[in-house]
Amino acid sequence: MAKVLMKGNEALAEAAIQAGCRHYFGYPITPQNEVTAYMAKRMPEVGGVFLQAESEVSAINMVYGAGGAGARVLITSSSPGISLMQEGISYIAGAEVPCVIANIMRGGPGLGGIQPSQSDYFQATKGGGHGDYKLIVLAPSTIQEMAELVQQAFHIADKYRNPVMILGDGMLGQMMEPVDFDILKKEENKIEEKPWATTGKGTRNKRNIINSLELDPQILEKHNIEIFKKYQKAAKEEVRYEMTNCEEAEIILVAYGTIARVAKNAIEIAKRENIKVGLIRPISLWPFPEEPFKKTKDHVKAYLTIEMSMGQMIEDVKIAVNGQKEVYFYGRVGGMVPEPMAILEEIKKIRGKK
Amino acid sequence: MTVVFQKTKGLTDTPFHYCPGCTHGIVHRLVAETMEELGVLDKAIGVAPVGCAVFAYEYFNCDMQEAAHGRAPAVATGIKRVHPDKIVFTYQGDGDLAAIGTAETVHAAARGENITVIFINNAIYGMTGGQMAPTSLIGQETLTTPYGRKPETNGYPIKMCEMLSTLEGAAYIERVSVYDVKHVLNAKKAIKNAFKAQINKKGFSMIEVLSSCPTNWGMSPNEALKWIKDKMEQYYPLGVYKNTLEEEK
């Protein structure tokens, strides 16, 4: 297969199929409808299952069942639908069931709008549902990267027996770019044995139970601690980020997903005016990459976080910067997208400050 | 020595936590015996509910998943779609199946999802201490209907068998009870039919079992069994509501 021109939503779906995902449960919601349509058509071709559930609530519980039964499972939705799934996501994390969840974000709160947004960052990275748990959250910024990260997501989900979230915005779902599936790492498509899965007891002498209930506080505490050991391992091994022009930068922009690309445009414009601006693009939003902030300390005057939100990722940036430098914010919301010139204006404002 | 009765292999050795006089234990045994007799224990995957039977995964001697409140039919759907040749069942109470999980129940039936649902209707929320259930009878006193269930404020009890039997996807729907030996034996037959419907890939099967809750009804076990017969059965007539197994004969 040579390069194909694909929508982000379609690339998401195809990458999942190539990663060995044969079970998809979903419910229509804009702007991710291309995933359901693609899966409805494609799954029968590869002998897989596409099921349109009666609600997102039901769909995520089908994922819990199918993931618990040992399958590589994908579910996708957009912001309001992801809110409905939070109960199920908490159970899935609690019961240590692997699955991949994609949120193609739109503006909120409430019904909000259907235009792109990044205002579910908190929900994705800080929990979303009840209880102490983490999702590993990956944020692609191109369609090619969408395909790569979706494939890695299945691998990571199985490795940690934990849900992994792909966080993109409506633009990334809707836009088309060339994708080359041939360069994806094929070894990550191999599905390892899942001896814990509910497959029917067969000749096993022990029953397999997928469960998140534990009424004994001592045992439940132990369970939480065990889960967090996994997260500590992930925090070491799953950090992903990209740094652009940071070596001599005076101001460093911090942005993820599509907005990191807008930020790159701003950097080019700034260069014309002899302003040295760099970019840190977190690819894993959880675990949040802290190292690049340590690497860039000396020559940097300040960081400027740019988001399609009222300021969410900035909290993680501040934790990473840890009071060493000023951290500023510029954001647009409701489906409005930050423009490079506006970012440049913010950069100039920061430079003007003492 | 001739063995006249022994515990089914379908149950683990874990002692039940149910209250004295509760009929959950009987129904557990019937489901377990059925699976053993049909030879499907090794390929059975059960889904436990939230409610009094929340620990069902401790008792059934097969692979189990514990679902969130009301979501068992969705979880079972996920499992069955991964393992279409395995036997997948849920075990749910009235609050779980007919209140918070109504959508999951109705749509699993509408899809003709090839799973078996065991539905314990005891007209009350047991685990949380005796609140009104969607199946509580008119006039029934509960923690949340201290003056009796009134249609003006609480509406009417839901008849799930009648509702679901209207759906094309439903293959076998029967309402039974367990208030005496005769009815227990009949309940066993019904549960077996439901599993057979699944084995024969007929579609969705559900057995509603009118059950007792002496603790939360505030009755002795005997009074409770009598209440099922005198009160519940009047509103919830026993019988087969849908049977596509017959069509083959």
Add this chain to the structure above:
Amino acid sequence: MEERIIFAGFGGQGIMSMGLIMSYAGMMDGKNVSWLPSYGPEMRGGTANCHVTISDEPVGSPIINEATVVVAMNRPSLEKYEQDIVKGGLLLINSSLITIEHKRRDIEVYRIPTNDIANQLGNLKVANSIMIGVLMGLKNMISEAAIKISFGKVFEGKENLIPLNIKAYERGKEFISSISSQLVAR
């Protein structure tokens, strides 16, 4: 080389297809491309637009704030996007539907009666392919061969429409070669 093109018009004018034809062709020529559509209810009969970037470098923001080309197929599109064109950029106006004057004097502007030409060809729906011809006649951003394959790709499943659209495309090119020489003369 980097071209940042905004195609805009009514839903139903084939705006998305124009963008797709250029994007496919760009990809086949080995360029980096991105195609960003407007989406939602506005696509059903309201205004529609798509942003297409064709570049030798990896594409930065898929959203175009500084367009090198704007193709305005109706009046609201002209009013909305004229200001977004870079100095020296290109503005193509569908003069069959847009009777008002453009305002900018620092850009190159062509008025093409695309609907009228399409009607002469017997199908109003090929107005968009005429515009592609015009654009290709003016800007040598992708190869002729790639464009032709691209028509086949975009009209997959509706192959009977391809010859007429290619014809419309050629007509667009012819139109612009005649008009450009006039401009040079003036």
